[in-house]
Amino acid sequence: MTSLISRIPRAALAGARALKRHGPGNLLSFGVAMVRRQGIVPTLRYALLPPVDRKLALSSLERRRRLANNELAADEDRFDEKDLDRRFAMPRARWEQRVLAHDRHVAKQETLAGGPRHRKLSLTVVIAQGPADAVSRTLQSLADLPDDALASRPRAWGPTLPPAAPAGVTILSGWSDVLARADGLVVFLQAGDRLLRRWPQTVAAAHARGETEVVSFDMVSLTAEQAAPLFLPGANPLLARHVDYAFSRLAFRADVLAAFAVAPAPYDALRGWMASRGLTDSRSAWRHVFEVVAEIDLDPQRIVDERTRLGERTKASAHPGAQVGVVICTKDKGHLLRQLVRSLDLVANPLISDLVIVSNNTTAPHAKALLDELAGAPKVKVLVRDEPFNFSRFCNAGAKLTDASHLLFLNDDIAPVTEDWLGRLVDDVQEPGVGVAAPLLVYPDERIQHAAMYLGFKGIAGHTLRHARLPDEDYLFYASAPREVSAVTGAAMMVTRACFEALNGFDEQLATYLQDVDLCLRARRSGHAVVFDPRAVLIHMESASMRSDVANSALARRRQLEHNYFIARWGGSLQFDPFHNPAFGIEDESLHSLTQFT
Known part of the structure; x- marks a missing residue:
């Protein structure tokens, strides 16, 4: 009132x-x-x-x-x-309203918790070369940081720093001085960047968790009229291998930089740090701050140029000895199945060892004739399961009929777009620690159907950037570069046999849906990474093979039971997705709505 x-x-x-x-x-x-x-x-x-x-x-x-x-x-x-x-x-005015609402929300939460609790942070800042006025803005933001959040006043160095700085900021003499005196975090910024007053206490809270060696954080790019928030997809070493998605604004624990005799470019430092460790080790030592704690000036053209570079086609690796067993479940969509099998080019494709087609209650004459024809084709096995539909059981049965080291599960309403899509997925799962990989799926009108899944949508999981048109409606590099995610769709999913067998396959209690999300969550819990790779592109006529069953009341009751089963297993784990920024409204797959503060 x-x-x-x-x-x-x-x-x-x-x-x-x-x-x-x-x-x-x-x-x-x-x-x-x-x-x-x-x-x-x-x-x-x-x-x-x-x-x-x-x-x-x-x-x-x-x-x-x-x-x-x-x-x-x-x-x-x-x-x-x-x-x-x-x-x-x-609009910038609207962003400023949001900042005020956020600050009130944080203050309220801190009051309820008995006041702010954080470690004091020792901070050294490396400022890239830039105009004197831009460097001065960055230095002034350091001077404005609150004393109660810092173990000592911040230190700064850069190739174009003035000999004198605002009161409260110590200017260092060179990179060797940085290495000698830095004892906390070394932060790399561009000239003109401004750290917000909450930066030290927010980053200190993340830095205090475990053996943190790298910290990234959310930012906002401001102009006189507009605000473009940069909500990053968490600590994502796989994405960082392909693109500088933190835009060279990064913090390193001081001892991590000791190996560099001269000041490194921050992205080079990150890549060098990741080179000595796998995905899991890199992720465990990297913390991301899901809060906007810096204002920067980012030219939107930089994102466009990076996407263009990522889109330049390079060939997938050669895979001597790699074998893929393909499993397709089908019913009566013979025309779709024929096109898919033709596109797999079984005879000429050395990657595919065999194709298992699981036929469930097929009655259409055209579909039955196609199955009879395929049963005699090289590399093809047809398994007939005339029983109540259970996608998980059929996939598990199909997987047992192939000895391939990699299993590829495909819906029959899939059509490949990129020529090397299969090689890309094999590339992904041959990365140490990766158990599951999936491609970019688009609708026939080329809008995104699947660019990985994030947890929490409708209490379960949603499709990131659903219905977006590429490249203009991509957000940062979410649908432009391979990245680690929490879950992918089973419509086109590659799983290593070692991972699949360790998980005992799909859970057959989840007969009609959610088996893909469940498998991914179990894979991640057991230490296997899940990867989304937009370099592999396929068309998906989503659920074309099941559309006639949607209105089936028995199916609806079955799905409700499966939903309850899934929630009983994973309910608490679905509240936070480490690879999806919580600033986005959880019920908006387009990523254009933001979380509201209460």
Whole structure:
């Protein structure tokens, strides 16, 4: 109530300005129309909103009106009602409101916890070469850091630092001085970057957990009018091998840098650090701060250029001795199955050792004729299972009929796009520690269907960037470079035999859905990484082979039982995904809605 009353003067001022700008007649007509369409209470709420929120609400109302009147295609302007626009940015004024709400939320949580608790941090900052005014901004942000969060005042060095610095910042003489005097974290920044006041205590909390050697953090790129938040996908060494997704803003434990005789580029330092360890070891010593603690100036063209570089085709590795056993479950979609088998090119493809087709209650004459034809083809085995549908049981049965070192599970409504997709997936699972890999799946209209899965959507898991068009609607490099994830779809999934057998295959209690998420979660729990690789691209006519069963009430009851079984096993583990940024609204797969602070 207090908050509502406090808005009244601001609303009155805004109303006076609107009266002057539009005239009493137009303003009265607008108010009457709002009341008729929305009612008195929503109209009053609208009047009391801050100006930026009023514009967003009006845009939302206008879009609904245009959709209702068939003046607008459903796809057009579909981000108008979201927090972030098509380019994943928002008005700066709205971002500043969000920062204030976040700060109030943090203060409330700290009060409930009995006050802030954090270790004091020793901080040395390496500032890249840049204009004097940009360097001065970065130094001033260091001077503004609160004393109570620091073990000592920050130290700084860089090739273009002035001999004198703002009060409270010590200028070091060179890289050797950095190595000699740094005793906490060494942070690499670009000239013009600003660390926010919460940076030390937020990063210190992450640094205190375990044997942390590298820290990354969320940032925001600001212009006079826009704010583009950079919500990174956690500590992701696999992604970092392919692209500098932290944009060279990184913190290292001081002793990690002792091997460098001269100041390294931060991304080179990270790659060198990762080179001596595998994915699991790198991830265990790397912490990511899921909170915006730095303001930077990032040219959007840099992201575009990196995506272009990532998109330049390189050949998958040769795989002497690698063997892939393909398992496809099918029913009556013979035309889809024929196209898929043809695309696998079984005779000429040395990677594929055999193809197992599991036929379940096939009745369509065309499909039955195709199965009879394939049963006599080289490398093909047909397994007939005329029984109630159980995808997990059928996949497990198919896997037992091949001795291949790698198992590839495909839906029959899949069509390859990239020529080397299979080699890419083999590349992924041959990485030490990787047990599961999956490609980018697109709908026939080339929108994203699957770019990995994240935990928590509808209490289970959602598809990252579903329906996005590439490359323009990718976020950072989520759908541009291979990365480690929590789960992938079973529509096209490669699993090493060692991993599959260690997990005892798919859980046959999950007959109709969730078996893919369950397998991935069990794989990760047992120490196997799950990888999404967008260099391998396939079309997926999602659930074309099961669409006729969706309205089946018995299937609906079965799925509810499986849902309950899955939640009983994993419920507590689905609240946080280490590879999905919690700043994104959990129920928006497009990544354009943000978590709201209460």
